[in-house]
Amino acid sequence: MKDRVEFHRRRQTGIGGSDVGAIVGVDPYRNALDVYLEKVGEVPPREDPLPIQERGHYLEDDIRDLFKAKTGRRLKPARFRRHREHKWMIGHPDSLIGAREPIQSVFDERGILECKSMSRGVFKQIVERGVPQHIQLQDIHYATLCGHRWAATAIVQPDTWQFIAPEMEVDPAIQKQVIEICEHFWYNHVVPQNPPAPVEPEWKIELPAVEGVVEDRHDPEWRATIERIHELKLMRDEAEELYEAAREELRELCGRYGVFEGAGARVYFKLRERMGGLDTKRLAAAGLLDPAKVQAWLGEVAPPLLRDLTPELAAQLRADVDQFRKAGTQYKDLRLYHVADQGGA
Numbered sequence: 001m002k003d004r005v006e007f008h009r010r011r012q013t014g015i016g017g018s019d020v021g022a023i024v025g026v027d028p029y030r031n032a033l034d035v036y037l038e039k040v041g042e043v044p045p046r047e048d049p050l051p052i053q054e055r056g057h058y059l060e061d062d063i064r065d066l067f068k069a070k071t072g073r074r075l076k077p078a079r080f081r082r083h084r085e086h087k088w089m090i091g092h093p094d095s096l097i098g099a100r101e102p103i104q105s106v107f108d109e110r111g112i113l114e115c116k117s118m119s120r121g122v123f124k125q126i127v128e129r130g131v132p133q134h135i136q137l138q139d140i141h142y143a144t145l146c147g148h149r150w151a152a153t154a155i156v157q158p159d160t161w162q163f164i165a166p167e168m169e170v171d172p173a174i175q176k177q178v179i180e181i182c183e184h185f186w187y188n189h190v191v192p193q194n195p196p197a198p199v200e201p202e203w204k205i206e207l208p209a210v211e212g213v214v215e216d217r218h219d220p221e222w223r224a225t226i227e228r229i230h231e232l233k234l235m236r237d238e239a240e241e242l243y244e245a246a247r248e249e250l251r252e253l254c255g256r257y258g259v260f261e262g263a264g265a266r267v268y269f270k271l272r273e274r275m276g277g278l279d280t281k282r283l284a285a286a287g288l289l290d291p292a293k294v295q296a297w298l299g300e301v302a303p304p305l306l307r308d309l310t311p312e313l314a315a316q317l318r319a320d321v322d323q324f325r326k327a328g329t330q331y332k333d334l335r336l337y338h339v340a341d342q343g344g345a
Helices: 002-011 017-024 032-039 051-071 120-129 133-146 172-190 220-254 280-285 291-301 304-317
Strands: 095-097 111-117 150-157 162-164 167-169 258-262 265-274 329-338
Touching: 017 032, 017 133, 017 172, 032 172, 051 111, 051 150, 111 133, 120 150, 120 162, 120 220, 133 150, 133 172, 220 265, 220 329
Parallel strands: 111 150
Antiparallel strands: 095 111, 150 162, 150 167, 258 265, 265 329
């Protein structure tokens, strides 16, 4: 508990790596106002870390070992630091990467290592789209703090134990901008206790229009509840990913189509065909009559005898839209029902 109090006290003395993305406006979870409120002590620090944060903390040593095994690089312990020139710049990198000989590129020099544990969905996004901006800015911050020119982010997906470690050379132009933005934030907002306008993340969706006044809420109970909802959403998303993975594993265990029962479950595994959608272009080009419109028109202009025939006539005009339907696709349908477990032999 004492260590945690000291940790939060030190965080209030400067800007750390995890603060940069929020200040710049690219962190999906926090904004500049959140950082300000934490630094000036208006929002108390969370007493207990989120389960996802705890998982990442306890996996750090494993991630370091994986990085060393996969890359052959030497790692050194890091410590809490404060920049000699920019006193507001603080941080505690996860590890320092030792240099290797011969030095033929910037990546042979000493560098910074950040360790991350990600859910399946986030891990997949990183593989497809690259390291998110707020993590890149964290790496740049720590590299600047330690005087290094590159950083690696070791990322593990705990459920599948997939591992990647993308490397990034620090761009001096971006580095300069980050220093200027954070220095301005510290001396123009935190030091004089002048709240900034919250910088909205670039990814933020367009919110519905508001009639009246939007009430600002910064009380601890509100913040704690929002954090809990966000945490539960992440847990739900991860649970859904694990659920789908388990279903895929069950399909493989079936091995063939049929009905299987055991361990209190009956599983129906069949190959089904999904009905195809309508080919709207062909349908429009066919110039089909709309029976409802024909019936309404005849009701207005036709003589009484013909009006009595309109329902039959409309039925004959009805088109067989199935001829305009696209070919369906086959899919593996797995349905599981819980039944009374009769026990095993």
